[in-house]
Amino acid sequence: MVISLKDVAKRAGVSVKTVSNVVNGYRHVTPATRQRVQQVIDELGYRPNLTARHLRKGRTGIIALALPELGNPYFAELANAVINYAAGLDYIVLLDPTNGRRDQEILFAQGFRARLIDGLILSPIELENEDLLARGHDAPLVLLGEREYEAPHDHIAIDNVAAARTATQHLLDLGRERVAFIGARQGRSRQPAHLRLRGWREVMSETAAGGGDDLVATTDGYGREDGAQGMARLLDSGAAPDAVFCYNDVVAIGAMRTLAERGLRVPEDVAVVGFDNIEDGRYCSATLTTIAPHKQAIAEAAVDALLSRLDGAEEEKEAAPRHVRPGFALIRRESTLGRP
Amino acid sequence: MVISLKDVAKRAGVSVKTVSNVVNGYRHVTPATRQRVQQVIDELGYRPNLTARHLRKGRTGIIALALPELGNPYFAELANAVINYAAGLDYIVLLDPTNGRRDQEILFAQGFRARLIDGLILSPIELENEDLLARGHDAPLVLLGEREYEAPHDHIAIDNVAAARTATQHLLDLGRERVAFIGARQGRSRQPAHLRLRGWREVMSETAAGGGDDLVATTDGYGREDGAQGMARLLDSGAAPDAVFCYNDVVAIGAMRTLAERGLRVPEDVAVVGFDNIEDGRYCSATLTTIAPHKQAIAEAAVDALLSRLDGAEEEKEAAPRHVRPGFALIRRESTLGRP
DNA sequence: CTGAAAGCGCTTACAG
């Protein structure tokens, strides 16, 4: 049988209001009353019904985090950070994999799970600007990852172009000349992949090798296998890269696997830089140099932005959309060992 | 402004019951009425308030999945499988990292988030039998991973001893003689790590090397760094292993990193077997041989078990606790290349 | 096939 506030109140000989006060730790309850009520609560094993509280308060304390997938350690690590940080602020996180599919992203963007979640952090892949505009203005939405949307939402993203430039320049500074890029998905042009490609192109176009497509391997996805195949195509094409900047670390890990299979050494024959700084990168046969977005800062900025819309002062809630740019760092490891 | 059923009913000129019927797709509504109501719903942008539904139905359609952490790809992959499988059955999954801490595990086991979740799948690390018994019988609980609990709960776990025997025997079949084990945590004796150690010991004790502690590196945790350090200690101790069976794949990846740093080749100098079959294992410099628990089967068995307690026929709900043992397979890759 | 009404278990003005 389920125990309600009323049961506790009856047994303790007080009103439900008083029990509620005790449960919620409000002052203005005499110690004697508090103790008596608490004892009955323990005796009966009463637990507040969260769904009733949610209905009454119009809030659930639940926020959703919609990410492409957990199979990519970057997202898994980010999810971990968001969940733990939010928990410290008494918010529960509902994790929803979108599988990078537009229909799923639209679902979330447009107010799926109405009133079950107070707000949403969404890391879109395929979502378009128009999908966002069609949104039946519901719970606050924070966008994660650099996309160029015009919709009025808070946005958390590092500067992908600058990061890509940093990575590419690092490879050039090593004395490499034919620096390739793996990972620009075909199609939509506003995705982070294209921003990273743009950064690469900006730097490479000023070199002898140029920023042409011969040194670019476009992939369909962003997984290990995509990296392995992209590297293989690059090698087969005769592009003869002596370095490669990969869209992310798992793509880089896939690429390094292909290099190993072809008997090429990292970094002697081909230097490699990834992106994300996932833990695996520190345990590869050649540990992986990478761009490290400040993951914790991203997680905190996203949650803070959302909660300021939820719990902030009125002027904070109504403030213009903010664009937060957490920092990044180049972390140098064995895969780019060399002179500088 | 928030639109309620009542608003829709008023505007459509019907009762709330009828709107509810339309929203929930019940038959017994004339097509004309249905259409009219649907139109008003679209016009007003009405979305059912899930929290009200939850309170009324006494059910939320949410189940919790409490795992140690998402940083280990095995758990991330498993979480993905559970979330997707549950979604197909119209259940939402709330993911809760316990960080492998007993206090957190107790929290969940004992009915945290009462009535917000319909049931719980818990993968315990430190939880003790007594913690489970103290449980104020709340939502159904399914245990994941092989622990020897006496409490009456459904339990999903592969046969760890058999799997460990398979892995160890595989290394012996290769002609290796000094097969080490990395990963048995000190302390509690009922954890999977000890079952895997037991499997290793059973097989090794019949060999010349024996199943003694000289070939065992105990670790505090189950991460990459634990594997790296465990391998280093094994090497420094003079145990001179020519093969190693690791508690899991990330431990194995850490161990392989140490081997590379010491200039030892895999598998020529030291053959390696992991456990979990995480995707990373297919992209190591020597791809990793591993025990592959049937992850999808585990996810499905866990969800099915829980839902049968929730939605099953009466005799199913009351059935004695079930112990489901999904299968496993040895997946052979480069890290144990060799004769057989 | 549709309506009027009760009630899920809380919290919160409103009184006292």
Add this chain to the structure above:
DNA sequence: CTGAAAGCGCTTACAG
């Protein structure tokens, strides 16, 4: 400091 009562927005017997 405490109580009696309304109401959050649904669903569901109960009537008709």
